[in-house]
Amino acid sequence: MYFIDPHIHMVSRTTDDYQAMRAAGIVAVIEPAFWLGQPRTEAGSFKDYFSTLIGWERFRASQFGIKHYCTMGLNSKEANNEALAEQVMELLPLFAGKEGVVAIGEIGYDDQTAAEDKYFRLQIELALQFNLPVMVHTPHRDKINGTIRSMDVLEEHGIPPHMVVIDHNNEETVKHVLDRGYWTAFTIYPNTKMGNERMVEIVKKYGSERIIVDSSADWGVSDPLSVPKTAALMLERGIAKEDVHLTCYKNALTAYSQSGQMKEDDWKKEMIVEQSALYDGSGVLRGQEAQVVSFSNIVDN
């Protein structure tokens, strides 16, 4: 089977991860713009980070046979630095229309402050202006209220639910989000929060319609193989292959292809990787012999 990880922060991951992901069947990833751990103090740091997402990281993924897409946005945590947030808002329109940008995100609430609310709303408007989907980060604290509030605000701005992926759901939020018509994504964290055993139970209970599985792997304790591992567990527990395909591949493709920037043909044809390739003078090899590697077509999806 083949997989899409529609929420993963590859700038924090290694080349070993890329190799393991491709070997496990991940053919495409979406990297949402997010917080980097270290708070940024200059708009230029955002500019270079956004450029990395559409440039170097896209190239790096391609060297391992993975198609890389991204989302653009000011994350909720850094929205609280208002002086900087204002400057980031001026940068975003310059990046939102670039090739491979499939949504505005991840945006939403962290501590549910007034500043977070302000920039969440401004970025929903930006998404409407660019006709892009929105990827919503729901807060890890006070999740249920933060999730409901996010949907209320989205509805106030009139963005249709089919254009919005609400992420980081759990058993408490899933029904609310499905009932209101949104794409309902789950981040699978090893050991804590949302584990893959719990994900299996959710798919058993709610089915596969509009449900999306992702890893959200970043610089914290996380697993870049969460999607294929969860898929394997679903199959082992008797969930139909078609439902695994929908939750671990197809639904993400349907949601984000609404951007016009992502289509199955991008990876369905054979991918030929020239390992000697450079991006702006830099490559991924360190003295290893450059080869031409072919990743074969998808046959079983």
Ligand SMILES: [Zn+2]
């Ligand atoms: Zn994230």
